[in-house]
Amino acid sequence: MKLDLQRARKRFEALVEQARQRWQQLDGEQAISVWVGSATCGLAAGAREVEQALREAMEQHQVPGQVMRTGCLGHCYAEPMVLVRRPGFPSLVYHHLNPALAQALVKNFLASGEDPLLEYLLGAAEPNDMFPRLEDLPRFGQETRWLLGRAGRHDPDDIFQALALGAYQGLLRALEAGPQAIIDTIEQAGLRGLGGAGFPTARKWRLCRDNPRQPHLLVCNADEGDPGAYMDRTLLESDPHAVLEGMIIAALATGAEHGYVYVRAEYPLAVERLQRAVQQARQQELLGDVLGSGFSFDVEIVRGAGAFVCGEETAMMESLEGRRGMPRVRPPYPVEWGLHGLPTVIDNVKTLANTGRIMDRGAEEFRKLGIGEGNGTALFALAGKVANAGLVEVPMGSTLRQVIFDICGGIQEGRQFKAVQIGGPSGGCLPESLLDTPVDFDKLRQAGAMMGSGGMVVLDEQNCMVETARFFLEFTQAESCGKCTFCRIGTRHMLDILERIVRGEGVLEDLDRLERLAVDIQQGSLCNLGRTAPNPVLSALRYFREEFIEHIEQKKCRAGVCNELTAYYILPEKCARGCDACVGSCPVEAIFTSPKRRIKVIDQSLCTKCDSCRQACPEEYDAVVKISPLSELPKSEPPPERKTADQEPSS
Amino acid sequence: MEDSAAIEAFIDEYLESGGRERNLVCALLAVQEKFGYLPPVGMEKLAGEFKLSPANVYGVATFYNQFRFKPPGRHNIHVCMGTACHIKQASKILDHFERRLEIKVGEVTPDGEYGLERVACVGCCTLAPVAVIDGEVVGKMSTSKIDGLMLRHQMERERENGAGKEAATARDDGEARE
Numbered sequence: 001m002k003l004d005l006q007r008a009r010k011r012f013e014a015l016v017e018q019a020r021q022r023w024q025q026l027d028g029e030q031a032i033s034v035w036v037g038s039a040t041c042g043l044a045a046g047a048r049e050v051e052q053a054l055r056e057a058m059e060q061h062q063v064p065g066q067v068m069r070t071g072c073l074g075h076c077y078a079e080p081m082v083l084v085r086r087p088g089f090p091s092l093v094y095h096h097l098n099p100a101l102a103q104a105l106v107k108n109f110l111a112s113g114e115d116p117l118l119e120y121l122l123g124a125a126e127p128n129d130m131f132p133r134l135e136d137l138p139r140f141g142q143e144t145r146w147l148l149g150r151a152g153r154h155d156p157d158d159i160f161q162a163l164a165l166g167a168y169q170g171l172l173r174a175l176e177a178g179p180q181a182i183i184d185t186i187e188q189a190g191l192r193g194l195g196g197a198g199f200p201t202a203r204k205w206r207l208c209r210d211n212p213r214q215p216h217l218l219v220c221n222a223d224e225g226d227p228g229a230y231m232d233r234t235l236l237e238s239d240p241h242a243v244l245e246g247m248i249i250a251a252l253a254t255g256a257e258h259g260y261v262y263v264r265a266e267y268p269l270a271v272e273r274l275q276r277a278v279q280q281a282r283q284q285e286l287l288g289d290v291l292g293s294g295f296s297f298d299v300e301i302v303r304g305a306g307a308f309v310c311g312e313e314t315a316m317m318e319s320l321e322g323r324r325g326m327p328r329v330r331p332p333y334p335v336e337w338g339l340h341g342l343p344t345v346i347d348n349v350k351t352l353a354n355t356g357r358i359m360d361r362g363a364e365e366f367r368k369l370g371i372g373e374g375n376g377t378a379l380f381a382l383a384g385k386v387a388n389a390g391l392v393e394v395p396m397g398s399t400l401r402q403v404i405f406d407i408c409g410g411i412q413e414g415r416q417f418k419a420v421q422i423g424g425p426s427g428g429c430l431p432e433s434l435l436d437t438p439v440d441f442d443k444l445r446q447a448g449a450m451m452g453s454g455g456m457v458v459l460d461e462q463n464c465m466v467e468t469a470r471f472f473l474e475f476t477q478a479e480s481c482g483k484c485t486f487c488r489i490g491t492r493h494m495l496d497i498l499e500r501i502v503r504g505e506g507v508l509e510d511l512d513r514l515e516r517l518a519v520d521i522q523q524g525s526l527c528n529l530g531r532t533a534p535n536p537v538l539s540a541l542r543y544f545r546e547e548f549i550e551h552i553e554q555k556k557c558r559a560g561v562c563n564e565l566t567a568y569y570i571l572p573e574k575c576a577r578g579c580d581a582c583v584g585s586c587p588v589e590a591i592f593t594s595p596k597r598r599i600k601v602i603d604q605s606l607c608t609k610c611d612s613c614r615q616a617c618p619e620e621y622d623a624v625v626k627i628s629p630l631s632e633l634p635k636s637e638p639p640p641e642r643k644t645a646d647q648e649p650s651s
Numbered sequence: 652m653e654d655s656a657a658i659e660a661f662i663d664e665y666l667e668s669g670g671r672e673r674n675l676v677c678a679l680l681a682v683q684e685k686f687g688y689l690p691p692v693g694m695e696k697l698a699g700e701f702k703l704s705p706a707n708v709y710g711v712a713t714f715y716n717q718f719r720f721k722p723p724g725r726h727n728i729h730v731c732m733g734t735a736c737h738i739k740q741a742s743k744i745l746d747h748f749e750r751r752l753e754i755k756v757g758e759v760t761p762d763g764e765y766g767l768e769r770v771a772c773v774g775c776c777t778l779a780p781v782a783v784i785d786g787e788v789v790g791k792m793s794t795s796k797i798d799g800l801m802l803r804h805q806m807e808r809e810r811e812n813g814a815g816k817e818a819a820t821a822r823d824d825g826e827a828r829e
């Protein structure tokens with residue numbers, strides 16, 4: 001097919017020019033603009049209220065300027081975040097704002113330029129000699145913002161802002177280069193599927209391209225089902241055009257006429273922004289007859305309905321065809337026999353978002369980003385007990401220690417690191433001794449974890465490894481589609497065993513049984529849900545076996561998480577006596593004041609172990625503790641109404 | 652209960668306006684979005700339209716976690732049970748909701764006011780533990796925050812019911828305390 005490149009180039013240049021002019025108005029020398037981080041985490045932290053307060057205050061103080069919504073900078077721990085541009089100052093980023101602070105910011109800084117609210121300033125985005133720079137913070141300076149380059153710096157609902165910051169440049173290069181050259185460039189870049197498996201993208205594309213059966217289809221896998229991961233959500237909410245651009249390039253390379261984005265129903269905001277992006281891209285002729293070049297491609301957004309297994313490519317195709325999302329046997333692979341029996345390429349959100357940039361800046365640029373054998377960047381969603389949680393983008397091949405400690409500031413409240421869970425229900429828990437493992441596909445697999453989609457949940461000493469393993473098995477067991485016997489029944493058996501162990505009813509032979517079952521499930525399952533389901537248990541057994549043994553032999557949960565093995569106890573020597581915080585917090589009225597010593601006592605027969613009293617106890621007393629095993633629980637006075645003569649406490 | 656004519660009319664309209672090109676799951680999602688759950692009449696109607704047996708449609712609907720087969724509450728609470736929430740004691744949040752509402756997860760209170768469900772992960776892991784209340788993500792949940800939210804809802808309800816000035820002041824107090 002001969003493309004009308006001249007027309008495409010002209011059309012694109014006109015678009016970019018229009019975008020540049022609009023951006024100039026926003027970002028010009030004299031313009032004041034305020035950008036509120038409004039991705040899901042920002043909104044949940046109160047961004048909407050902050051935005052409202054900013055608008056009201058700017059009107060009240062007659063500040064000329066605009067309040068805009070933007071995506072996520074990745075610093076979820078600091079939300080709500082706001083970026084402020086005011087003439088005479090560098091762009092300033094504020095953290096942890098609330099409506100009152102937002103009003104103060106407008107009144108004292110935007111209106112008069114007097115007080116830039118230094119206490120809530122994270123840093124300045126550009127070099128200057130007044131304010132500390134963001135780049136000097138490890139959370140910015142040590143990151144490589146490639147995929148996140150535009151995230152949090154423009155309004156994702158405005159295609160012109162994305163264009164002004166370089167979106168769709170790669171598409172133009174791709175149109176000029178043609179399918180073969182696109183695939184060659186992607187191959188030189190060494191891009192691998194970032195959904196978890198790491199299959200070379202160029203090889204997949206070529207296989208599809210070479211398939212003579214027509215038409216070809218493209219699916220963007222945005223079914224980020226892994227609990228604890230949110231990279232795809234953030235990308236879709238913050239820079240949807242990067243994903244669309246990637247899809248158009250992939251379509252051009254593979255000869256696909258129609259594309260689908262299969263996105264989780266649990267991400268309503270991502271769906272909304274993506275829909276708007278598609279609409280705007282159609283209006284500007286980036287979808288449809290692409291830039292008038294004669295190459296035609298359109299995208300349809302399909303919402304998932306809440307099934308983890310649909311993230312598996314063959315299950316996703318079943319679901320897209322309107323059936324139960326049960327995986328098919330591979331081969332034939334989707335590039336041979338995919339959606340509706342047609343050759344289909346399925347790529348993850350991050351993989352596609354990379355292609356636009358690779359086409360724009362070249363394969364070499366992408367390769368250079370990685371360390372060692374890794375190419376490009378790795379995008380991780382950090383959560384759990386880590387201090388500065390959020391989205392982190394680092395060169396592929398950085399070590400876990402760099403990500404967790406150097407960039408994200410280690411563990412909250414100075415507690416002890418215990419493990420990091422990578423790859424969700426398919427991955428594993430790695431201990432401190434493996435923190436120097438580089439993050440790339442192969443090294444992580446060797447360590448017993450998996451790159452997976454990129455979720456990283458950090459655990460500290462207050463987390464129980466046995467219970468965490470049980471949690472993942474509970475998840476995969478519930479999400480097993482039921483097609484393969486070993487996955488369906490095997491995970492059930494493993495879960496039963498783990499539930500016995502956390503109740504303190506396990507026996508040592510159970511550990512061997514778990515390992516045997518794990519092998520059977522790995523070998524007897526069709527898809528990766530089953531094949532990787534035992535990973536969290538196996539890695540926990542490999543690195544934290546002593547905790548399993550403690551649960552079995554001593555009935556002890558050292559983290560105090562397993563309810564059946566743990567009791568709450570109020571230390572008499574620490575209890576303030578006069579204070580009633582715990583009594584008031586208890587939802588089941590299990591705490592009473594001992595008539596004799598006036599201390600607070602927990603009635604163990606009523607306690608539901610809800611943790612309310614421990615949270616309510618003022619820090620200066622810190623009298624509520626968890627005790628495990630139960631045999632170490634000191635004898636307490638019985639509650640007054642049940643006290644009889646023969647139960648008189650011996651104290 | 653919705654009346655079946657309205658359900659069938661909605662499905663007809665949905666299919667006419669492009670729904671026929673899309674798949675069964677999309678149609679089920681559309682019905683649920685409109686009525687809050689999947690009424691049996693709707694599933695039977697869709698079975699006819701898609702030339703499937705009702706059992707087949709029910710099989711598809713029960714496969715996916717999103718679908719509900721009973722009407723939801725007026726207020727719906729989804730407690731996130733993702734990994735990050737789990738390690739920050741989401742199960743205790745769920746327990747507390749169950750205790751406060753006196754229902755089990757998956758149920759609706761007898762007065763139809765509250766529905767309680769679990770969700771696999773809403774991707775808001777840095778604010779764990781998280782609950783989604785009537786579509787709004789609420790981060791950093793705690794048992795005392797639940798009590799505060801419930802109190803606020805209760806006060807709002809009383810005010811709506813015309814309980815007058817007293818309830819309104821009490822509500823303000825409730826908010827101030829949060």
